Amino acid sequence: MSGYDLRTVKAMQDAGLVAEVRFGGGFCSEMRVQLTPDQVIGYLDQGLDYVLRLQGIEPDEFEEWQQTDGRALCMETLKNGKLCGNQVASQCSLDNWKRLHRNEYCRTHGG
Numbered sequence: 001m002s003g004y005d006l007r008t009v010k011a012m013q014d015a016g017l018v019a020e021v022r023f024g025g026g027f028c029s030e031m032r033v034q035l036t037p038d039q040v041i042g043y044l045d046q047g048l049d050y051v052l053r054l055q056g057i058e059p060d061e062f063e064e065w066q067q068t069d070g071r072a073l074c075m076e077t078l079k080n081g082k083l084c085g086n087q088v089a090s091q092c093s094l095d096n097w098k099r100l101h102r103n104e105y106c107r108t109h110g111g
Contacts, residue, residue, distance in 0.1 A: 004044050009037040019043075021051050023062075029070065029093045031055070057094060065097050072100035076109040084109060 013019065019035040021043060033051055035043060042050045049059045070091045074084035086106035089096065 004041050006037055006041055009040045013037055013040075021048070023048060023051070024066070024094060029091070031094055055094075057098065061098060062094070064101075065092075065094055068097075068101075070094075070097055072097050072104065073102060074104070074106035074109055075102045076105055 009019075013036075019037075019040045021033050021035060022030055024031045033055060035051070039051075039054065042054075048062075052059055052062050070093075072088040072090075072092050074086045074088055076084040076086075078084055083102065084106060086108055088104045088106055089100050092100060
């Protein structure tokens with residue numbers, strides 16, 4: 001049970017307050033998500049992981065997106081068993097990165 005008052009959050013939004021969460025940045029594009037009053041309570045209780053999941057992103061995917069600076073990498077598995085480190089696209093939005101990362105081949109491997 002949340003310690004936050006949903007009625008208060010709704011009243012604040014009715015008065016014109018916009019609840020927006022921003023995340024990402026750096027070489028990666030910044031994401032902005034506006035929240036409903038119910039989602040504000042979820043965010044206050046669970047943090048950024050809650051908002052990521054609302055967007056269809058798992059927290060580990062978000063972390064990898066940031067670690068790669070938004071670079072989508074090739075899906076090829078090399079002879080040594082490691083994944084190819086070649087880039088498929090750079091500075092992708094989180095949505096594009098999720099679509100491309102390890103789902104496409106680089107030029108070396110037929111992309």
